[in-house]
Amino acid sequence: MSTETxxxxxxxxxxxxxxxxxxxxVTYDNTMTASAGAGVESDYASASVEASIKTGTVAEASAGxxxxxxxxxxxxxxxxxxxxxxxxxxxxxxxxxxxxxxxYAKSGTEAEMHLSVGDQxxxxxxxxxxxxxxxxxxxxxxSFREGSATAGAGVSxxxxxxxGGSAEATFKDGQATVGVSGxxxxxxxxxxxxxxxxxxxxxxxxxxxxxPVIAHETEKVANTVVHETTNVVNNASREVDKAAKxxxxxxxxxxx
Numbered sequence: 001m002s003t004e005t006x007x008x009x010x011x012x013x014x015x016x017x018x019x020x021x022x023x024x025x026v027t028y029d030n031t032m033t034a035s036a037g038a039g040v041e042s043d044y045a046s047a048s049v050e051a052s053i054k055t056g057t058v059a060e061a062s063a064g065x066x067x068x069x070x071x072x073x074x075x076x077x078x079x080x081x082x083x084x085x086x087x088x089x090x091x092x093x094x095x096x097x098x099x100x101x102x103x104y105a106k107s108g109t110e111a112e113m114h115l116s117v118g119d120q121x122x123x124x125x126x127x128x129x130x131x132x133x134x135x136x137x138x139x140x141x142x143s144f145r146e147g148s149a150t151a152g153a154g155v156s157x158x159x160x161x162x163x164g165g166s167a168e169a170t171f172k173d174g175q176a177t178v179g180v181s182g183x184x185x186x187x188x189x190x191x192x193x194x195x196x197x198x199x200x201x202x203x204x205x206x207x208x209x210x211x212p213v214i215a216h217e218t219e220k221v222a223n224t225v226v227h228e229t230t231n232v233v234n235n236a237s238r239e240v241d242k243a244a245k246x247x248x249x250x251x252x253x254x255x256x
Contacts, residue, residue: 001040001041001042002040002041002042003038003039003040003041003104004038004039004040004041004239005036005037005038005039006035006036006038007036007037007068008033008034008035008036009032009033009034009037010032010033010034011031011032012029012030012031012032012033012056013029013030014027014028014029015027015028015029019057020122022064022065022066023062023063023064023065023237024062024064025060025061025062025063025064026060026061026062027058027059027060028057028058028059028060029057029058030054030056030057030058030073031054031055031056031057031058031108031241032054032055032056033052034052034053034055035050035052035053035054036050036051037049037050037051037131038050039125041148044090044091044092045088045089045090045242046087046088046089046090047086047087047088047089048086048087048088048237049085049086049087050083050084050085050086050200051082051083051084051085052082052083052084053080053081053082053084054079054081054083054244055079055080055081056251057076057077057078058075058076058111059075059076059077059079059187060073060074060075061073061074061075062074063214065219066116066118067118067120068118068119068120068221069116069117069118069120070116070117070118071114071116071117071118072090072113072114072115072116073114073115074112074113074114074115074242075110075112075113076109076110076112077085077108077109077110077111078108078109078110079106079107079109079110079243080106080107080108081104081105081106081107081108082104082105082106083102083103083104084103084104084126085100085101085102085103086100086101087099087100087101091143094143094144094145095143095145096143097140097143098140098141099138099139099140099141100138100139101137101138102135102136102137102138103135103136103137103138104135104136104222105133105134105206106132106133106134106135106207107131107133109130110127110128110129110130110166110246110256111127111128112126112127112128113124113126113127114123114166114210115124120155120171120172121168121171121172122168123168124163124166125165125166126164126166127164127165127166127231128162128164129160129161129162129164130160130161131158131161131162132158132160132187133140133156133158133159133160134156134157134158135156135157135158136153136154136155136156137152137153137154138152138153138154139151139152142153144201145194146198147176147197147198147199148197149194149195149196149197150179156221166179166224166251168195174199174201175197175198176197176198176201177196177197177198178195178235179196221222
């Protein structure tokens with residue numbers, strides 16, 4: 001069992017742009033942040049809690065190419081917000097459950113949009129909020145060897161307006177993901193998110209592992225069927241031969 005604690009504070013005042021062969025991005029950050037937290041972990045489980053506060057403005061935008069896919073991302077945030085988050089997970093051998101809860105108070109304006117399209121599928125979404133709100137968001141993820149499924153929900157209350165939604169159907173590095181999310185808020189808001197990811201590489205691996213077993217068992221069943229069918233045919237042939245001989249004897253007595 002191990003434990004960890006941390007605390008930090010930071011003032012950011014920066015603006016920069018970057019360009020490479022496939023993308024361009026710009027960032028403006030004028031914020032103050034502070035956080036403190038603690039966590040505990042064992043071989044099969046972990047839990048943590050953290051408190052944080054942020055105030056100021058952040059604006060970011062990027063666009064570019066990722067292989068045969070094009071993407072655009074943009075976000076703006078001018079808020080003061082405080083969060084208390086808690087996370088826990090338990091699992092072993094690739095199977096487990098994890099969950100998180102975020103209780104927050106927020107005041108200000110936020111906007112975000114993203115779009116990607118190409119041979120890996122399509123993902124698009126946009127969100128915006130303005131005003132003051134307090135709320136709680138929660139998610140639970142079930143992990144299994146071939147992938148994971150995540151569901152989330154939240155509620156917020158305050159003098160605010162919020163709307164957004166997203167959808168995706170993508171395939172990347174053997175990971176197939178289908179997900180939808182959406183939220184609408186005016187005084188009282190609700191949010192729902194569902195996403196399922198399946199690792200097709202793991203499925204192929206599992207199929208390759210079990211295929212010889214299935215083939216062996218199929219061969220055993222086939223051999224048994226052939227053996228039993230042969231016995232049935234031989235028995236039937238003997239019975240037919242016996243019946244034919246018996247009939248021949250009766251016919252011989254009739255004519256003599």
